[in-house]
Every structure is written in C-alpha cells, then in structure tokens.
Amino acid sequence: MTRVVQVPASFDYQAFDQFAEAFGEPGDERLLFDAHATHWASPYGLVGLLAAGQWLAEHQKQKPLFTIPQNRDVAHYWARTGFFRHAAELFELHGKVPHVASTGASDVLLEVTPVRGASDVHDVVDKIQDRAAAILRELGLEAQATMGFAMALSEGCQNIVEHAGTGGWVAVQAYHWRQRLGRRVAVIAVADAGVGFRASLETTYAHRVGERWGDVAALEAAVLHGVSRFRDPGRGQGLAGIRRYVERWNGKLSLRSGTARISSPIAKWDDDGPMDDGLASFPGSQMLLIIPARKGD
Numbered sequence: 001m002t003r004v005v006q007v008p009a010s011f012d013y014q015a016f017d018q019f020a021e022a023f024g025e026p027g028d029e030r031l032l033f034d035a036h037a038t039h040w041a042s043p044y045g046l047v048g049l050l051a052a053g054q055w056l057a058e059h060q061k062q063k064p065l066f067t068i069p070q071n072r073d074v075a076h077y078w079a080r081t082g083f084f085r086h087a088a089e090l091f092e093l094h095g096k097v098p099h100v101a102s103t104g105a106s107d108v109l110l111e112v113t114p115v116r117g118a119s120d121v122h123d124v125v126d127k128i129q130d131r132a133a134a135i136l137r138e139l140g141l142e143a144q145a146t147m148g149f150a151m152a153l154s155e156g157c158q159n160i161v162e163h164a165g166t167g168g169w170v171a172v173q174a175y176h177w178r179q180r181l182g183r184r185v186a187v188i189a190v191a192d193a194g195v196g197f198r199a200s201l202e203t204t205y206a207h208r209v210g211e212r213w214g215d216v217a218a219l220e221a222a223v224l225h226g227v228s229r230f231r232d233p234g235r236g237q238g239l240a241g242i243r244r245y246v247e248r249w250n251g252k253l254s255l256r257s258g259t260a261r262i263s264s265p266i267a268k269w270d271d272d273g274p275m276d277d278g279l280a281s282f283p284g285s286q287m288l289l290i291i292p293a294r295k296g297d
Contacts, residue, residue, distance in 0.1 A: 011045030043171035053090030068095030082111035140294035155238035164194025215258035
C-alpha cells in the first residue's frame with residue numbers, strides 16, 4: 001500500500017506543521033511525497049524533506065517515492081540548491097530533474113549539505129565565511145555580524161553531531177522576504193532525523209522537572225537554560241550564544257522537536273508566540289535562524 005504525503009504548495013517553516021501532520025507515523029506502507037504542485041520552498045522546507053527521507057531510509061527497507069515540482073523554475077531552483085543530488089539517494093524520483101551548470105555568485109550561500117560529523121561542521125563554516133561576509137554587508141549589518149553568523153551556523157550543525165544520534169542537513173540562503181518583512185533576509189536551516197531533544201536530554205535533566213518532562217521542557221532546558229546531555233563544564237552554551245546573536249541583530253531563532261517548538265527571542269516583526277505545544281510529531285529536530293536586513297536597506 002502507498003500513502004501520499006502532500007508537500008505544501010508554499011513550503012516554509014510556517015507550513016512545516018502541515019507537512020509533519022501529513023507525514024504522520026509511518027508504518028509498513030510506502031510513502032509518496034507529492035511535490036508536483038509546490039511553487040516555492042525555503043531552505044527549511046528542503047532540509048525537512050531530506051530529514052524525512054533519511055528517517056525512512058533508516059527505518060524502512062523500501063525507498064519512498066517523490067514527484068518533482070511541475071513548475072520548471074521551482075525544479076531548477078531546487079536543483080541549484082543541490083536538493084535533488086541528495087534526494088536521489090533517499091527517494092525514488094519521478095519527473096525530470098533539471099541540469100544545472102555552476103553559475104558562480106548566487107543567493108544560495110550554502111547548498112543543501114549533509115552533516116554527519118565534526119569534520120562536516122568545519123567544512124560548512126569554511127565554505128560560508130566569505131559569502132556570509134558579502135551578504136551581511138548587503139543587509140546593512142556591521143562587520144562583526146559575520147563572525148556571529150558563522151558561530152550560529154557552526155553551533156546549529158554541532159547540535160546534530162552531539163544530540164541527534166544520526167546525520168542531518170543544513171542550507172543557507174539569502175532572499176527577499178516579501179510576505180513578512182518586505183526586505184532581504186539571511187536564513188540558516190538545519191534539520192536532522194535523530195532522537196530529538198527530549199530523548200537526548202532525558203538522562204541528565206528529566207529528573208529535575210519530574211512529571212512536566214516532555215518536548216516543551218526539553219526545548220526550554222536546551223534553549224533557555226543551556227542544558228546539555230554532556231556533563232563537561234561549559235557545555236550547552238551554543239544555543240545561548242545563538243540567542244544572543246539573533247537578539248542583537250533583530251532576528252529569529254526557532255527550534256522544533258517532537259511535538260513542540262520554541263521561538264526565542266521574539267523579534268518585533270515576528271507574529272509567532274514563544275512556545276507551541278501539541279504539534280504533529282516529527283522525527284529529530286529542526287532549527288531556523290533568520291537575520292533581516294536593517295530597516296530601509
């Protein structure tokens with residue numbers, strides 16, 4: 001039996017809950033990811049798709065099916081991000097994958113990239129340094145924003161290595177966010193198909209909160225209190241550093257795991273609340289960082 005998972009027509013972080021609900025809790029049935037009507041996907045959507053495919057690859061014997069977007073511009077963009085190159089290993093693709101030649105300068109600051117170990121994290125940061133400096137200047141941000149951007153990217157990827165128990169994916173892009181801000185933003189999206197924050201922190205922190213332990217408490221512990229599953233002094237401060245960086249540049253940090261999502265800090269332009277609970281469950285964790293251009297830039 002084959003079950004269809006509808007990929008949202010506009011697949012960004014706001015549509016992720018819809019995708020998670022469609023994904024559900026796969027059993028033995030084969031899944032068909034139907035993206036033929038998708039007309040836009042953010043880096044967050046693309047790494048989320050790959051995390052879903054990775055989870056299925058690790059838990060099912062049969063490859064899921066995937067229909068490529070009919071809109072050729074959309075398919076071309078997905079190819080340019082490197083999505084199809086990795087998706088071909090996880091899905092049985094249906095439709096024509098566009099051939100994309102290297103174009104040099106691009107709004108794709110970092111193609112969709114696998115993160116499986118510490119060496120991958122170093123490679124990711126090395127690749128992004130120069131591009132990040134250029135795009136942050138375009139956003140009207142000061143030079144010191146570049147170092148913090150690389151730190152946030154590194155810590156986001158490091159969370160996969162330390163907490164997921166498996167690999168994950170990262171992508172970085174800059175684009176004009178017309179719907180929400182009407183200006184350009186730099187976006188970091190990180191997703192994995194691992195155990196999630198609740199399972200990762202359970203042995204070191206669950207006893208402190210007792211019956212309240214769950215996805216919400218785990219995210220609060222990681223993001224607000226700097227808790228790590230490692231007992232070494234100084235561990236667990238990576239997410240706190242990301243929070244401070246995002247707050248300084250009026251950005252957004254969102255972290256989703258299991259059935260909960262935390263957003264901290266809350267930027268003035270952001271309509272999301274600090275915590276969402278009771279969401280459709282989804283494997284692993286998904287992180288989003290948005291750094292907007294200075295107003296009027």
